[in-house]
Each structure stands twice: as structure tokens, then as C-alpha cells.
Amino acid sequence: MRVYGLIDGNSFYCSCQRAFEPRLKHKPVVVLSNNDGCAIARTREAKALGVKMGDAWHIARKRPESRPVVWYSSNYALYADMSRRMYQVLAERLPAVEPYSIDEMFLDLSDLPGDLHERCRQIRQDVANHAKIPTCIGWGPTKTIAKLANGLAKDHAELDGLCDLTDPVVRQDWYCRTSIDEVWGIGRQTKHKLLGAGIETIADFVALDAKTVRQMLTVVGGRVQAELRGQSCLPLSDIAATRKSIASTRTFGRLLLKWEEIREAIAHYANRAAEKLREDGLEAAHLSVLMQTNPHNGDPWYAKHAAVTIEPTSDARDLIRHATALGCAIWLPGYRYFKAGVILSDLRPAGSQGQMFAFRDPVQSATVMAALDAVNARFGSGTLRPGSTGLKRTWSPRQSLLSARYTTRLEEIVKARSW
Amino acid sequence: MNYQGDRTTGFASPVGDNIEGTIDLMSTALDLRQPSRYPVRVEGDALLGRAIRHGDILVVDSAVAPRAGVVVVASVGDELRVCELTQRAGEWWLRSSSPRASPVQVDDDTDVAIWAVATGLVRTDV
Structure with missing residues (x-):
């Protein structure tokens, strides 16, 4: 049986920082966009303090609640290398891995021997140990279902970072309880269109007549619905083809x-x-x-x-x-x-x-x-x-809170005191 | 410049199929491309007994299973330490080189964890 998985690094940029700084383990950490503009990654602790995605740093940092937050400029050299490590751990264990974004990878989990849940638990543990990135994994018969499962694994702590949506009965149960805007490919506009038609949950959407969906949301929406019904329309791709x-x-x-x-x-x-x-x-x-x-x-x-x-x-x-x-x-x-x-x-x-x-x-x-x-x-x-x-480059973007490039520059590798 | 002891012009070289190429440390002992390998700079001379000096670069591997007696990088509270690992009654302990410091047990609850096991060492100032 065809099974797609999606693994995703939790607060990926923040996790990269934490990998090399034990002091950050339980602290609220936020990573800023280019030029130290706004928050683009937040740990659970930082979210709890009210730091929102896209918050302007120069304003957010002045709020009294933000006092304990540890801020970082984005360190893309480090994040790229940690993403490479995550990919490699996965590629050594699975027949095919598609790096979808710097912190998300689609997995081919089809026809693997043994218990799939146990296998995913082990993969997740290996990524955490070897690449030092905590993750969640979701899986199901299509990419869209895998992405949804991954989101559920992230949002529901009781799932322990793993969510299996291969069983149609289990899937239907989640579909009834989950809003349509949790679905990959359903943007704000589509959501409003669907809400206007009285469609709130994924179950409502899946139950619609396929022709109606195509008329309302074009072939793209039709594909989302087919994928949610378990008919795979999006195959796994390789590493992105040469750039355009x-x-x-x-x-x-x-x-x-x-x-x-x-x-x-x-x-x-x-x-x-x-x-x-x-x-x-x-x-x-x-x-x-x-x-x-x-x-x-x-x-x-x-x-x-x-x-x-x-x-x-x-x-x-x-x-x-x-x-x-x-x-x-x-x-x-x-x-x-x-x-x-x-x-x-x-x-x-x-x-x-x-x-x-x-x-x-x-x-x-x-x-x-x-x-x-x-x-x-x-x-x-x-x-x-x-x-x-230029020599001085006084126009360079601000990176006032840049951490070391621990894995790509010899002068900046992590230090440890001998004891 | 592809001469490896084989393609001689006058007398046929006797090496035959025995060309093996230069040892590549980068793809063996020091391979930092492996996803579980990290370089770590040692600070302090506490591990001179293990011939590990201040300024040395340890190659550590987070995929290697811990064994008693190995040198590890461990996170202890807020800091990373390089020290020896020992085992006592099935539990892992970090042992200081100083006889005065008592060992620290590896335990999630006390924020002591093995970060990676040392597998190689590079010294650039010999």
C-alpha cells in the first residue's frame, strides 16, 4: 500500500539554535527575519508569552512579557546544514525523501516491513539524536493527508509527535473534528468561499460532490478533495529540479x-x-x-x-x-x-x-x-x-543577534570545557 | 598528473591491480559530512590524562552508542562539558578528571545528557 509521510522540525530555526546551546532548552527562543525585522520562528515557550508570527522585533521586545525571550538573527548557514543533516538521516533509512521546505520533508513509507508506527517513532528518535532536531511525523495514503496528520501530531500533545491517518475510520473521525482551513492548499479565500457555502469541517468538504467542488474551486480544489478522499494525485518528487x-x-x-x-x-x-x-x-x-x-x-x-x-x-x-x-x-x-x-x-x-x-x-x-x-x-x-x-558595507542587513555558524566555520564551532 | 605508480612508459609497472589511492581522512575518521558528526573545540587541560589538550578539535558522533570509558561531550545544565563516561549499576555517570569532584549521573530530570561520543581528534598546533 502506498503511504506518504511528512516530517517537520518543531520551531525549526529555534531548534537549530537549541542544538548547540543547552541553556536554551526550556527558554522562550525567537528567531528574527532578515535584517532583524520580525519573528519568524518561535518555541512553544515564546508562543505562550504572546510572541506572534511576524511580530516586529523592535516593538515586541519592549513588552514586559518578552523579557525572558532569547532573540536570534537568522543564521541561514547553520539552518541549511541542520536541514541537510535531517535529510541525510531520513535518506539513510527510507527509499525516498523529498525535501519540501527547509524544515519539512515528504517520506515514502510504502511497503515497509514491520509496524509503521514503531518505525516512525524510531525515525523521529534518530533525527532527534543524530541531527538534534525534534520533529513530528504524520502519514497517510496521500501527501495532503500526510500533511494534515503532521499538523495534528503537532497540535495534539497526546499523540506524542506521531499521527497515523491510514485508517479511513480514524481519518473520518478527525475530519469531523477538524476545520477545513487546516488542509494544505486551502487558502484564506477558499476557506471563506467554503464557509459561505456552510462547509466548516474537512468531513463537510469531503462529502461534497466532486463536480460541485471543481465548479467552486477549479481543478486545484478538486485535487485537494480527491487527496483527502485517499486518492493520491501528488507523487513524491526528487530534490528540486534545476532552478528557473x-x-x-x-x-x-x-x-x-x-x-x-x-x-x-x-x-x-x-x-x-x-x-x-x-x-x-x-x-x-x-x-x-x-x-x-x-x-x-x-x-x-x-x-x-x-x-x-x-x-x-x-x-x-x-x-x-x-x-x-x-x-x-x-x-x-x-x-x-x-x-x-x-x-x-x-x-x-x-x-x-x-x-x-x-x-x-x-x-x-x-x-x-x-x-x-x-x-x-x-x-x-x-x-x-x-x-x-565594497569593503565596509555599511548597508549590510542588521544581524545584531547572530549566533555562531557551529557546523560550517571552523573558527565558530561549539566549545566545551573539559572536566 | 594521474600517475599512481601504474602507467609507466618504459618498463611495465608490476603493481597491476593493486592501486589503492591515498588515505582519505575526510571520508573516514574525520568525516564531518555524516549527519551525526560535529566538531567541538576543547577548552581547558583537565583531560590531559586522556591526551586531550586545550584548543583541540574533537570530532564527536551522536549516533555512536555510549560505552564505559569513552570520552563524551555532555550537556550539564547550561553548559557543554568534555569528560569521561562510566557505568555503575546500569546507570551512566560523568566522571571528572579531578578526584575531588564527584561524578554526575546522566539523567533527563537533572538536565544531564550525553550530547555525542568522541570519535576522533584534530590538533592543529602540535
Whole structure:
């Protein structure tokens, strides 16, 4: 029998921090978004103190209830490595694992020998021991049911982190007690549409005539219903196929007025995007640049986007040249800029198309970029970089509460006192 | 530069099929790519008796089952410690190198837990 599972790291970013700091074990922990803007991960203890998802840090931290909260800037280098560990523990134990997001993975649990509940309990324990991430696992005959089961395992402590929805009778029981908005793929609008038609629980929705559902919610809604009925429509995918585009977009650490500063930031973003391109062995034939003011601080609104088709390349120098030229064209004086970005698209495998009048010798370019990447792989990202990306980078996003990169930088590994 | 002792131009090399490649520490003793391996920096010289010095990098593995006598990294309250593990009457205890400090029992209720077992050591200042 086909069985899909979904495993999900509890308050994943916070759990990554806790893995290396025993003092955080029972403390309320919150991880902030880029630029230390708002709360994007909260432990149970932090939720209990009233910290909401998306709460602005500069306001939330001043509330007296927030006193015991330990705040962190997001440490994506650490989270990526911990996600990799979680994936690897799973991949060593199961025939197929699909990393759906940084903290959620779909599992192929079909036809495994022995008791599935016991198997999942063991997997959950191994992920907790080896990758140091506490998780919940839900499973059932379709991905949508597995995702629902995972949510139930998270919300109902008595389930001990595991929820089995393979049995239609058990499933029906939960369907009767669970609101339709707990279902994967049912957004706010769909929910309101359904509520308007008197459909509140999953059981109500599943009982609807399939044709009615398709008329009301298109094929997408029809698929959700079929999946909830136990007919699998969404197979397990592999690791995401090659990217369609690469975006390097950030909010500045402060508002920027001068072109020279924005130029530096755009060069930096182009350089980062070029690194990602080369990591995947790709070249880009299309580049766009965006720039905007802050929509929330009362400043005059300005947002501009410009794009250009380029000779396919992954050379940082070419991409920086194109990006800064485009950026210069859309920059207007007098505005306080809040955010900018570089987006590369029309991606293709490196060297797939010979250039008749190449701007740069492709062999020499590849050699230079390989040397650049080798230095940065060995001594850390950004060690060697084009001068146009700036030295001081006073526009860098705020990361005032950044923890160590315990598993990716030798200078920052966890310390332990010998006793 | 692919010469490994085999492809000679004049006399045929007698090594035959016995080319084995260089020892790769990174895929064996020091493989930090394994999901349960973590590097830990040792602070203090308390474990000199086990030849573990201040500044050493311990490679620890959270998938290795604890055994009596191994060196472990353990969380004790708020801190991580490197120490020896012993077993007494079926219970795990952390033993200090100092004879004055009494052992601490590994126990969830008292917030003492084994974090990982040491499996290798790297010393960069020899």
C-alpha cells in the first residue's frame, strides 16, 4: 500500500539554535527575519508569552512579557546544514525523501516491513539524536493527508509527535473534528468561499460532490478533495529540479540615498547570484535589477524594475557590470532606498552555447571564477571578491543577534570545557 | 598528473591491480559530512590524562552508542562539558578528571545528557 509521510522540525530555526546551546532548552527562543525585522520562528515557550508570527522585533521586545525571550538573527548557514543533516538521516533509512521546505520533508513509507508506527517513532528518535532536531511525523495514503496528520501530531500533545491517518475510520473521525482551513492548499479565500457555502469541517468538504467542488474551486480544489478522499494525485518528487531563476534581494541595514552605496550593494547581490549560478553549473542570459523605497515609513513611493538580455555568462565581473549599469539607469536622486535586488533568469547549463563574438574568453573566465570559488570555499564565503562589492558595507542587513555558524566555520564551532 | 605508480612508459609497472589511492581522512575518521558528526573545540587541560589538550578539535558522533570509558561531550545544565563516561549499576555517570569532584549521573530530570561520543581528534598546533 502506498503511504506518504511528512516530517517537520518543531520551531525549526529555534531548534537549530537549541542544538548547540543547552541553556536554551526550556527558554522562550525567537528567531528574527532578515535584517532583524520580525519573528519568524518561535518555541512553544515564546508562543505562550504572546510572541506572534511576524511580530516586529523592535516593538515586541519592549513588552514586559518578552523579557525572558532569547532573540536570534537568522543564521541561514547553520539552518541549511541542520536541514541537510535531517535529510541525510531520513535518506539513510527510507527509499525516498523529498525535501519540501527547509524544515519539512515528504517520506515514502510504502511497503515497509514491520509496524509503521514503531518505525516512525524510531525515525523521529534518530533525527532527534543524530541531527538534534525534534520533529513530528504524520502519514497517510496521500501527501495532503500526510500533511494534515503532521499538523495534528503537532497540535495534539497526546499523540506524542506521531499521527497515523491510514485508517479511513480514524481519518473520518478527525475530519469531523477538524476545520477545513487546516488542509494544505486551502487558502484564506477558499476557506471563506467554503464557509459561505456552510462547509466548516474537512468531513463537510469531503462529502461534497466532486463536480460541485471543481465548479467552486477549479481543478486545484478538486485535487485537494480527491487527496483527502485517499486518492493520491501528488507523487513524491526528487530534490528540486534545476532552478528557473536566481534572486539575490535584500533589505538594506539602513536607508540608502547615494548611488555609490546602492551601487556597492547591487554589485554584491550580483556577485552572490553569480556564485549561486556557478554552484549549479549554470549561466544566465537574462538579468534584472530592482530598487524601491520603504512602503511603510511614509516616504514617497518609488519602485523600479529593469531587465536586459545578456550574453550567457556566470562570470561575476560581467554580471556586476550589467547589474550596475541597469541600476544606474533606474536610480533617481532624492529617494531613500530601502531594498534592492538582482535576479538572473533564462538559465542554461554552462558552456551550452558557443558565442561567436564572445565579450570574454570563456576558458579564461572559467579559470578565474574557479580560482575565486576555490579560495572562498577554503577560507570562507566573501574572502576574495570583486572590489566593487565594497569593503565596509555599511548597508549590510542588521544581524545584531547572530549566533555562531557551529557546523560550517571552523573558527565558530561549539566549545566545551573539559572536566 | 594521474600517475599512481601504474602507467609507466618504459618498463611495465608490476603493481597491476593493486592501486589503492591515498588515505582519505575526510571520508573516514574525520568525516564531518555524516549527519551525526560535529566538531567541538576543547577548552581547558583537565583531560590531559586522556591526551586531550586545550584548543583541540574533537570530532564527536551522536549516533555512536555510549560505552564505559569513552570520552563524551555532555550537556550539564547550561553548559557543554568534555569528560569521561562510566557505568555503575546500569546507570551512566560523568566522571571528572579531578578526584575531588564527584561524578554526575546522566539523567533527563537533572538536565544531564550525553550530547555525542568522541570519535576522533584534530590538533592543529602540535
